[in-house]
Amino acid sequence: MRRKAFALVLVQAVLAAAIAQGQVSGVSPTRKETTIRNLTEETVRYTIRRLIRDSQPTVRYLKPNALDRWPCETPLDITFDRPGQQIDYRLECGLPYTFRYDADDNLELYSGSHGLFGVADLAPFVPTPMVVVDKMLELGGVGEDDFLFDLGCGDGRIVITAARKFGTRGVGIDIDPQRIDESIRGAKEAGVGSLVEFRLQDVMKAEIRTATVVTIYLLPESNALLRPLLEAQLKSGTPVVSHNYSIPGWEEKEVDYVTLQDGTGQEHTIFVYRR
Numbered sequence: 236m237r238r239k240a241f242a243l244v245l246v247q248a249v250l251a252a253a254i255a256q257g258q259v260s261g262v263s264p265t266r267k268e269t270t271i272r273n274l275t276e277e278t279v280r281y282t283i284r285r286l287i288r289d290s291q292p293t294v295r296y297l298k299p300n301a302l303d304r305w306p307c308e309t310p311l312d313i314t315f316d317r318p319g320q321q322i323d324y325r326l327e328c329g330l331p332y333t334f335r336y337d338a339d340d341n342l343e344l345y346s347g348s349h350g351l352f353g354v355a356d357l358a359p360f361v362p363t364p365m366v367v368v369d370k371m372l373e374l375g376g377v378g379e380d381d382f383l384f385d386l387g388c389g390d391g392r393i394v395i396t397a398a399r400k401f402g403t404r405g406v407g408i409d410i411d412p413q414r415i416d417e418s419i420r421g422a423k424e425a426g427v428g429s430l431v432e433f434r435l436q437d438v439m440k441a442e443i444r445t446a447t448v449v450t451i452y453l454l455p456e457s458n459a460l461l462r463p464l465l466e467a468q469l470k471s472g473t474p475v476v477s478h479n480y481s482i483p484g485w486e487e488k489e490v491d492y493v494t495l496q497d498g499t500g501q502e503h504t505i506f507v508y509r510r
Protein backbone atom coordinates (compact mmCIF):
# COMPACT_ATOMS: atom_id res chain seq x y z
CA MET A 236 0.00 0.00 0.00
CA ARG A 237 2.57 2.54 -1.00
CA ARG A 238 0.84 5.86 -0.90
CA LYS A 239 1.32 6.42 -4.57
CA ALA A 240 -0.38 3.11 -5.28
CA PHE A 241 -3.43 4.33 -3.37
CA ALA A 242 -3.50 7.51 -5.35
CA LEU A 243 -5.49 7.96 -8.46
CA VAL A 244 -3.81 8.26 -11.81
CA LEU A 245 -3.63 11.63 -13.48
CA VAL A 246 -6.35 11.57 -16.11
CA GLN A 247 -6.48 14.68 -18.18
CA ALA A 248 -5.12 12.98 -21.28
CA VAL A 249 -7.34 9.95 -20.75
CA LEU A 250 -10.34 12.19 -20.31
CA ALA A 251 -9.66 13.97 -23.57
CA ALA A 252 -9.22 10.64 -25.35
CA ALA A 253 -12.38 9.17 -23.82
CA ILE A 254 -14.49 12.13 -24.83
CA ALA A 255 -12.99 12.06 -28.30
CA GLN A 256 -13.89 8.38 -28.64
CA GLY A 257 -17.39 8.90 -27.27
CA GLN A 258 -16.84 6.34 -24.49
CA VAL A 259 -18.84 8.40 -22.07
CA SER A 260 -22.09 7.49 -23.78
CA GLY A 261 -21.66 3.79 -23.00
CA VAL A 262 -22.22 3.93 -19.24
CA SER A 263 -24.92 2.12 -17.33
CA PRO A 264 -27.99 4.21 -16.54
CA THR A 265 -28.07 2.83 -12.96
CA ARG A 266 -28.02 5.66 -10.41
CA LYS A 267 -25.02 5.30 -8.12
CA GLU A 268 -23.21 7.58 -5.72
CA THR A 269 -19.59 8.67 -5.48
CA THR A 270 -18.55 9.92 -2.06
CA ILE A 271 -15.65 12.21 -1.20
CA ARG A 272 -14.50 12.43 2.39
CA ASN A 273 -12.07 14.92 3.86
CA LEU A 274 -9.69 13.34 6.37
CA THR A 275 -7.30 16.30 6.43
CA GLU A 276 -7.31 19.14 8.92
CA GLU A 277 -8.06 21.80 6.33
CA THR A 278 -11.12 22.78 4.32
CA VAL A 279 -10.52 21.47 0.80
CA ARG A 280 -11.70 23.43 -2.20
CA TYR A 281 -12.34 21.30 -5.25
CA THR A 282 -14.17 21.52 -8.54
CA ILE A 283 -16.19 18.62 -9.86
CA ARG A 284 -17.81 18.00 -13.22
CA ARG A 285 -19.94 15.19 -14.54
CA LEU A 286 -18.90 13.58 -17.80
CA ILE A 287 -22.03 14.46 -19.63
CA ARG A 288 -22.48 16.94 -22.41
CA ASP A 289 -22.76 20.59 -21.32
CA SER A 290 -22.15 19.73 -17.66
CA GLN A 291 -20.91 22.75 -15.72
CA PRO A 292 -18.21 22.41 -13.05
CA THR A 293 -19.34 22.85 -9.44
CA VAL A 294 -17.03 24.38 -6.83
CA ARG A 295 -17.19 22.78 -3.36
CA TYR A 296 -15.63 23.59 0.00
CA LEU A 297 -15.34 20.38 2.02
CA LYS A 298 -14.72 20.87 5.74
CA PRO A 299 -12.50 18.51 7.77
CA ASN A 300 -14.23 15.18 8.34
CA ALA A 301 -17.17 16.15 6.11
CA LEU A 302 -18.53 13.92 3.36
CA ASP A 303 -19.86 14.97 -0.04
CA ARG A 304 -22.20 12.68 -1.94
CA TRP A 305 -22.39 12.84 -5.71
CA PRO A 306 -25.18 10.83 -7.29
CA CYS A 307 -23.84 9.77 -10.66
CA GLU A 308 -24.37 7.77 -13.79
CA THR A 309 -21.03 8.57 -15.39
CA PRO A 310 -17.49 9.21 -14.11
CA LEU A 311 -16.77 12.57 -12.50
CA ASP A 312 -13.79 14.81 -13.10
CA ILE A 313 -12.31 16.46 -10.07
CA THR A 314 -9.74 19.23 -9.76
CA PHE A 315 -8.03 20.52 -6.63
CA ASP A 316 -4.97 22.63 -5.89
CA ARG A 317 -1.66 22.05 -4.24
CA PRO A 318 0.74 24.95 -3.85
CA GLY A 319 1.77 25.85 -7.40
CA GLN A 320 0.03 22.81 -8.91
CA GLN A 321 -3.41 21.83 -10.15
CA ILE A 322 -4.36 18.16 -9.76
CA ASP A 323 -6.92 16.54 -12.07
CA TYR A 324 -8.39 13.07 -11.59
CA ARG A 325 -11.25 11.07 -12.99
CA LEU A 326 -13.44 9.41 -10.35
CA GLU A 327 -15.26 6.19 -11.04
CA CYS A 328 -18.98 6.49 -10.47
CA GLY A 329 -20.12 4.68 -7.33
CA LEU A 330 -16.79 4.46 -5.49
CA PRO A 331 -15.68 6.20 -2.27
CA TYR A 332 -12.69 8.58 -2.22
CA THR A 333 -10.82 10.36 0.53
CA PHE A 334 -8.71 13.50 0.78
CA ARG A 335 -5.67 12.69 2.90
CA TYR A 336 -2.10 13.92 3.11
CA ASP A 337 0.59 11.96 1.27
CA ALA A 338 4.02 11.04 2.65
CA ASP A 339 5.30 14.53 1.76
CA ASP A 340 2.34 16.18 3.49
CA ASN A 341 0.73 17.16 0.20
CA LEU A 342 -3.01 17.06 -0.27
CA GLU A 343 -3.89 13.87 -2.16
CA LEU A 344 -7.08 12.09 -3.18
CA TYR A 345 -7.12 8.37 -2.47
CA SER A 346 -9.60 5.77 -3.55
CA GLY A 347 -11.43 4.00 -0.74
CA SER A 348 -12.99 5.00 2.56
CA HIS A 349 -15.44 3.32 4.87
CA GLY A 350 -17.36 6.59 4.87
CA LEU A 351 -18.59 6.26 8.48
CA PHE A 352 -18.74 9.22 10.81
CA GLY A 353 -17.27 9.01 14.30
CA VAL A 354 -14.97 6.12 13.32
CA ALA A 355 -11.33 6.65 12.35
CA ASP A 356 -10.82 5.69 8.71
CA LEU A 357 -7.46 4.01 9.13
CA ALA A 358 -6.92 2.91 5.52
CA PRO A 359 -8.83 1.90 2.42
CA PHE A 360 -8.88 -1.79 1.55
CA VAL A 361 -5.76 -2.80 -0.35
CA PRO A 362 -4.82 -6.47 0.16
CA THR A 363 -1.29 -7.44 1.07
CA PRO A 364 0.21 -9.56 -1.76
CA MET A 365 0.54 -13.19 -0.69
CA VAL A 366 4.32 -13.19 -0.97
CA VAL A 367 4.36 -10.32 1.54
CA VAL A 368 1.84 -12.09 3.80
CA ASP A 369 4.16 -15.12 3.93
CA LYS A 370 7.14 -12.93 4.80
CA MET A 371 5.20 -11.04 7.48
CA LEU A 372 4.27 -14.32 9.16
CA GLU A 373 7.86 -15.52 8.94
CA LEU A 374 9.25 -12.29 10.41
CA GLY A 375 6.63 -12.35 13.16
CA GLY A 376 7.77 -15.88 14.02
CA VAL A 377 4.15 -17.01 13.81
CA GLY A 378 3.58 -20.60 14.90
CA GLU A 379 1.02 -23.06 16.17
CA ASP A 380 0.95 -21.66 19.70
CA ASP A 381 0.35 -18.08 18.65
CA PHE A 382 -2.78 -15.98 18.80
CA LEU A 383 -2.62 -13.61 15.85
CA PHE A 384 -4.60 -10.38 15.50
CA ASP A 385 -4.79 -8.57 12.16
CA LEU A 386 -6.08 -5.05 12.80
CA GLY A 387 -7.99 -3.95 9.70
CA CYS A 388 -8.06 -7.47 8.29
CA GLY A 389 -9.51 -6.80 4.84
CA ASP A 390 -10.38 -10.16 3.24
CA GLY A 391 -8.78 -11.99 6.17
CA ARG A 392 -5.85 -13.35 4.19
CA ILE A 393 -3.21 -12.89 6.91
CA VAL A 394 -5.23 -14.62 9.63
CA ILE A 395 -6.42 -17.34 7.24
CA THR A 396 -2.92 -18.01 5.89
CA ALA A 397 -1.46 -18.34 9.40
CA ALA A 398 -4.22 -20.78 10.36
CA ARG A 399 -3.82 -22.80 7.16
CA LYS A 400 -0.01 -22.98 7.22
CA PHE A 401 0.72 -23.26 10.93
CA GLY A 402 -2.58 -24.01 12.66
CA THR A 403 -2.41 -20.57 14.32
CA ARG A 404 -5.53 -19.27 16.02
CA GLY A 405 -6.42 -15.75 15.06
CA VAL A 406 -8.80 -12.83 15.01
CA GLY A 407 -9.33 -10.41 12.15
CA ILE A 408 -11.05 -7.10 12.79
CA ASP A 409 -12.47 -4.80 10.15
CA ILE A 410 -15.01 -1.99 10.02
CA ASP A 411 -16.34 -2.99 6.60
CA PRO A 412 -19.08 -5.67 6.63
CA GLN A 413 -18.17 -6.74 3.08
CA ARG A 414 -14.61 -7.52 4.19
CA ILE A 415 -15.86 -9.50 7.19
CA ASP A 416 -18.18 -11.54 4.93
CA GLU A 417 -15.27 -12.23 2.56
CA SER A 418 -13.06 -13.24 5.49
CA ILE A 419 -15.61 -15.66 6.93
CA ARG A 420 -16.15 -17.19 3.48
CA GLY A 421 -12.38 -17.41 2.89
CA ALA A 422 -11.81 -19.14 6.23
CA LYS A 423 -14.54 -21.66 5.47
CA GLU A 424 -13.11 -22.38 2.03
CA ALA A 425 -9.64 -22.84 3.53
CA GLY A 426 -11.06 -25.23 6.14
CA VAL A 427 -9.85 -23.10 9.08
CA GLY A 428 -13.19 -21.77 10.32
CA SER A 429 -12.71 -23.33 13.75
CA LEU A 430 -9.34 -21.63 14.29
CA VAL A 431 -10.22 -18.08 13.35
CA GLU A 432 -12.77 -15.41 14.16
CA PHE A 433 -13.67 -12.23 12.27
CA ARG A 434 -15.14 -9.24 14.06
CA LEU A 435 -16.99 -6.31 12.55
CA GLN A 436 -15.56 -3.61 14.77
CA ASP A 437 -13.61 -0.36 14.93
CA VAL A 438 -10.07 -1.47 15.83
CA MET A 439 -9.69 1.67 17.94
CA LYS A 440 -12.18 0.05 20.34
CA ALA A 441 -10.86 -3.49 20.07
CA GLU A 442 -9.87 -5.81 22.86
CA ILE A 443 -6.56 -7.36 21.78
CA ARG A 444 -5.02 -8.41 25.10
CA THR A 445 -4.88 -12.07 24.09
CA ALA A 446 -2.66 -11.36 21.06
CA THR A 447 0.79 -12.94 20.96
CA VAL A 448 1.48 -11.39 17.55
CA VAL A 449 -0.17 -8.48 15.70
CA THR A 450 -0.15 -7.56 12.03
CA ILE A 451 -1.20 -4.24 10.50
CA TYR A 452 -1.35 -2.65 7.09
CA LEU A 453 -2.57 0.86 7.80
CA LEU A 454 -1.48 4.38 6.92
CA PRO A 455 1.28 6.03 9.00
CA GLU A 456 -1.04 8.48 10.73
CA SER A 457 -3.29 5.52 11.54
CA ASN A 458 -0.37 3.61 13.05
CA ALA A 459 0.24 6.68 15.21
CA LEU A 460 -3.42 6.68 16.29
CA LEU A 461 -3.25 2.96 17.10
CA ARG A 462 -0.01 3.11 19.08
CA PRO A 463 -1.63 3.94 22.48
CA LEU A 464 -3.93 0.91 22.11
CA LEU A 465 -0.96 -1.35 21.32
CA GLU A 466 0.92 0.05 24.29
CA ALA A 467 -2.05 -0.28 26.66
CA GLN A 468 -3.00 -3.84 25.75
CA LEU A 469 -0.08 -5.83 24.37
CA LYS A 470 2.29 -7.71 26.62
CA SER A 471 5.86 -6.50 26.55
CA GLY A 472 7.81 -8.22 23.76
CA THR A 473 4.77 -9.00 21.56
CA PRO A 474 5.81 -8.83 17.89
CA VAL A 475 3.96 -6.22 15.81
CA VAL A 476 4.52 -6.62 12.08
CA SER A 477 3.59 -3.68 9.87
CA HIS A 478 3.33 -3.73 6.10
CA ASN A 479 4.83 -0.70 4.36
CA TYR A 480 4.47 1.87 7.12
CA SER A 481 6.41 2.42 10.29
CA ILE A 482 4.85 3.12 13.65
CA PRO A 483 5.72 6.71 14.58
CA GLY A 484 7.14 6.84 18.11
CA TRP A 485 8.25 3.20 18.16
CA GLU A 486 11.70 3.74 16.63
CA GLU A 487 13.32 2.17 19.71
CA LYS A 488 11.13 -0.91 19.40
CA GLU A 489 11.98 -1.68 15.77
CA VAL A 490 13.86 -4.98 15.56
CA ASP A 491 13.82 -5.74 11.85
CA TYR A 492 13.17 -4.10 8.51
CA VAL A 493 12.89 -6.02 5.24
CA THR A 494 12.17 -4.89 1.69
CA LEU A 495 10.92 -7.32 -0.93
CA GLN A 496 9.22 -7.26 -4.31
CA ASP A 497 5.86 -8.74 -5.20
CA GLY A 498 5.13 -10.53 -8.51
CA THR A 499 4.63 -7.21 -10.31
CA GLY A 500 8.00 -5.82 -9.27
CA GLN A 501 6.48 -3.44 -6.74
CA GLU A 502 8.52 -3.00 -3.57
CA HIS A 503 7.11 -3.63 -0.11
CA THR A 504 8.65 -2.92 3.24
CA ILE A 505 7.94 -4.89 6.38
CA PHE A 506 8.66 -3.34 9.79
CA VAL A 507 8.96 -5.63 12.80
CA TYR A 508 8.58 -4.24 16.30
CA ARG A 509 8.53 -5.72 19.76
CA ARG A 510 6.09 -4.00 22.10
Ligand SMILES: C[S@@+](CC[C@H](N)C(=O)[O-])C[C@H]1O[C@@H](n2cnc3c(N)ncnc32)[C@H](O)[C@@H]1O
Nearest residue numbers: 357358361362363387388389409410437438452
Ligand atom coordinates in the same frame (compact mmCIF):
# COMPACT_ATOMS: atom_id res chain seq x y z
C1 LIG B 1 -4.93 -1.76 3.63
S1 LIG B 1 -6.24 -2.78 4.17
C2 LIG B 1 -5.35 -4.13 4.88
C3 LIG B 1 -6.07 -5.45 4.77
C4 LIG B 1 -5.31 -6.64 5.34
N1 LIG B 1 -4.83 -6.39 6.68
C5 LIG B 1 -4.17 -7.00 4.45
O1 LIG B 1 -3.02 -6.68 4.82
O2 LIG B 1 -4.38 -7.59 3.37
C6 LIG B 1 -6.84 -1.87 5.58
C7 LIG B 1 -8.16 -2.34 6.14
O3 LIG B 1 -8.45 -1.59 7.32
C8 LIG B 1 -9.85 -1.43 7.43
N2 LIG B 1 -10.13 -0.33 8.33
C9 LIG B 1 -10.01 1.00 8.13
N3 LIG B 1 -10.36 1.68 9.22
C10 LIG B 1 -10.74 0.78 10.17
C11 LIG B 1 -11.20 0.85 11.51
N4 LIG B 1 -11.37 2.02 12.13
N5 LIG B 1 -11.46 -0.29 12.17
C12 LIG B 1 -11.32 -1.50 11.55
N6 LIG B 1 -10.88 -1.64 10.28
C13 LIG B 1 -10.59 -0.52 9.60
C14 LIG B 1 -10.30 -1.21 6.00
O4 LIG B 1 -11.68 -1.53 5.85
C15 LIG B 1 -9.36 -2.17 5.23
O5 LIG B 1 -9.97 -3.41 4.99
